[in-house]
Amino acid sequence: MKNRRTIRRYTEQAIPETLLNELLEVAARASNTGNMQLYSVVVTRDKAMKERLAPAHFNQPMITTAPVVLTFCADANRFVKWAEQRKAVAGFDNFQTFIASTIDAMLFAQSFCTAAEEKGLGICYLGTTAYNADQIIKILSLPRLVVPIVTVTVGYPDGQPEQVERLPLQAVVHHETYADYTPAIIDELYRDKEALEVNKQFVRENQKETLAQVFTDVRYTKANNEHFSDVLLNVLKEQGFLK
Amino acid sequence: MKNRRTIRRYTEQAIPETLLNELLEVAARASNTGNMQLYSVVVTRDKAMKERLAPAHFNQPMITTAPVVLTFCADANRFVKWAEQRKAVAGFDNFQTFIASTIDAMLFAQSFCTAAEEKGLGICYLGTTAYNADQIIKILSLPRLVVPIVTVTVGYPDGQPEQVERLPLQAVVHHETYADYTPAIIDELYRDKEALEVNKQFVRENQKETLAQVFTDVRYTKANNEHFSDVLLNVLKEQGFLK
Numbered sequence: 001m002k003n004r005r006t007i008r009r010y011t012e013q014a015i016p017e018t019l020l021n022e023l024l025e026v027a028a029r030a031s032n033t034g035n036m037q038l039y040s041v042v043v044t045r046d047k048a049m050k051e052r053l054a055p056a057h058f059n060q061p062m063i064t065t066a067p068v069v070l071t072f073c074a075d076a077n078r079f080v081k082w083a084e085q086r087k088a089v090a091g092f093d094n095f096q097t098f099i100a101s102t103i104d105a106m107l108f109a110q111s112f113c114t115a116a117e118e119k120g121l122g123i124c125y126l127g128t129t130a131y132n133a134d135q136i137i138k139i140l141s142l143p144r145l146v147v148p149i150v151t152v153t154v155g156y157p158d159g160q161p162e163q164v165e166r167l168p169l170q171a172v173v174h175h176e177t178y179a180d181y182t183p184a185i186i187d188e189l190y191r192d193k194e195a196l197e198v199n200k201q202f203v204r205e206n207q208k209e210t211l212a213q214v215f216t217d218v219r220y221t222k223a224n225n226e227h228f229s230d231v232l233l234n235v236l237k238e239q240g241f242l243k
Numbered sequence: 244m245k246n247r248r249t250i251r252r253y254t255e256q257a258i259p260e261t262l263l264n265e266l267l268e269v270a271a272r273a274s275n276t277g278n279m280q281l282y283s284v285v286v287t288r289d290k291a292m293k294e295r296l297a298p299a300h301f302n303q304p305m306i307t308t309a310p311v312v313l314t315f316c317a318d319a320n321r322f323v324k325w326a327e328q329r330k331a332v333a334g335f336d337n338f339q340t341f342i343a344s345t346i347d348a349m350l351f352a353q354s355f356c357t358a359a360e361e362k363g364l365g366i367c368y369l370g371t372t373a374y375n376a377d378q379i380i381k382i383l384s385l386p387r388l389v390v391p392i393v394t395v396t397v398g399y400p401d402g403q404p405e406q407v408e409r410l411p412l413q414a415v416v417h418h419e420t421y422a423d424y425t426p427a428i429i430d431e432l433y434r435d436k437e438a439l440e441v442n443k444q445f446v447r448e449n450q451k452e453t454l455a456q457v458f459t460d461v462r463y464t465k466a467n468n469e470h471f472s473d474v475l476l477n478v479l480k481e482q483g484f485l486k
Contacts, residue, residue: 001269001272001354001357001358002268002269002272003272004272006274021412021416024412024415024416025245025412026244026245028409028410028412028415029244029245029246029247029406029409030353031249031356031366031367031368033370034370034458034462034463035407035408035409036458036463037409037410037414037415039415040415040416040417040421041415041416041417042417042418042419042420042421043416043417043418043419044419045418045419046419049419049420075415077423077424078414078415078424078429078432079458081424081429082429082432082433082455083455083456083458083459085426085429085430085455086453086454086455086456087452087453087455087456088453088455088456088458088459088460089459089465090455090458090459090463090465091459091463091464091465091466091468091469092463092465092468094468094469094472095472095475095476096373096374096468096469096471096472096475097463097468097472099345099373099392099475100370100373102342102345102346102349103345103349103370103373103392103393106345106346106349106350106353107349107352107353107368108415109350110273110349110350110353110354110357111244111353111357113274114244114353114354114357115244123274124274125274125350127276127277127343127346130339130342130343130346131339139420140417140420140421141420141421141423142421143421143423146421149342149346150346164278165278166271166272166278166280167271167280169264169267169268169271171280171321172267172271172280172282172283172284172318172321172351173264173267173283173284173286174283174284174285174286174383175285175286175288176285176286176287176288176289176292177285177292177382177383177384178283178285178383178384178385178386178389180320180384180386181320181321181324183328186321186324186325186328187328189321189325190325209330210329210330210331211329212325212326212328212329212330212331212333213326213329213330213331215277215279215322215326215331215333216326216331216332216333216334217331219277220277220279220333220334220335220340221334222332222333222334223334225334225335225337225339225340226334226337226339228339229337229338229339229340232338232339232342233338
């Protein structure tokens with residue numbers, strides 16, 4: 001786990017159905033809310049389906065080159081259908097249930113990824129799922145009370161990329177209470193990251209003054225964040241998780 | 244990972260600081276959004292702080308009996324502070340950033356838990372964090388753009404509880420598109436769960452007619468779900484993630 005890295009290029013080797021199921025079985029042992037298992041995963045192997053999904057992920061090539069694409073979903077639909085068949089009235093059409101289901105979906109997804117990496121597979125998370133959830137819902141025929149949260153591409157690694165940097169541990173750990181960051185501490189925590197040649201080149205390529213500007217002006221802009229926030233809030237309403 | 248189980252009872256053995264840091268270092272290798280690491284964790288070891296946190300978790304005993312309590316937070320604060328110091332204007336005060344941060348926090352949390360279990364520790368997730376986020380924010384002094392998502396109690400296991408059941412794998416896996424559940428399939432998927440003696444006893448103890456009713460009428464009621472949805476949406480507004 002300490003040496004893991006995201007894998008974006010895969011060989012043509014297929015993932016056997018038995019292995020995939022074994023990994024999903026292991027993943028289902030992850031903790032979940034009240035053992036209600038408020039999640040699902042849609043497995044995409046079909047080439048035509050991958051091509052339909054690709055635009056929703058801004059045509060990142062992993063979607064069509066990975067042997068398996070997994071869309072992990074927050075899912076209260078199955079539980080509610082069960083409840084309705086058992087004389088139980090489930091009040092699960094609300095935001096708190098959406099968050100519980102999102103947590104369940106993420107624990108299941110991450111356990112799958114760790115188990116897959118232990119078996120020599122490589123994975124890549126795509127955060128585009130929450131941006132274009134509306135498109136993915138249509139393509140995968142997701143019903144009410146189901147929202148796609150993240151997508152993971154899986155395959156055998158074609159090459160071993162460099163491990164990317166992380167902030168020093170003290171950047172993300174607080175003891176007893178949250179010690180907010182002073183300007184001096186921010187400088188210290190980001191110094192190594194900013195000094196990396198790969199990040200300096202990233203700034204030059206994007207013709208920006210600072211590394212932070214690459215994130216705020218190019219990769220995660222205010223306009224995009226706000227647009228896709230509206231899309232996602234609308235998706236939550238349409239799927240029944242928000243009034 | 245396949246044999247794991249949630250551990251709610253711990254021995255008095257302390258967790259060495261070096262081991263905890265090693266596990267958090269491993270966890271920080273988990274995937275995250277654009278390598279922005281939009282998460283933090285607050286480590287609680289102090290007895291008085293555990294006692295302050297306990298009511299926010301409805302006094303579940305793990306909070307005060309575990310040697311370490313970890314509150315995993317969606318955190319855009321550190322990134323935004325960095326951006327502001329680097330002439331970058333971050334438009335991160337929105338719902339999409341909250342979801343990205345929640346995903347980051349969950350991947351970090353789940354990698355921590357898997358690594359901890361590999362070292363012989365036991366963990367328990369508490370979903371109460373998202374219910375009483377407002378209280379936890381005050382106790383842990385969480386600033387704007389930080390929201391607690393889940394809490395994990397950690398310690399050396401005192402005893403080995405039975406592994407709890409899961410639905411059959413086909414309940415949570417769909418191929419190519421989502422095949423919605425027919426009444427016959429719901430019956431089939433939940434048959435084994437409903438037949439378990441422990442679940443039958445659960446129904447009797449709660450004086451209910453069906454297992455589903457225990458969840459909808461006792462454990463996750465519509466009234467509670469709706470109340471805590473309002474609390475959480477208000478927290479998102481107060482912390483700057485929702486207009």
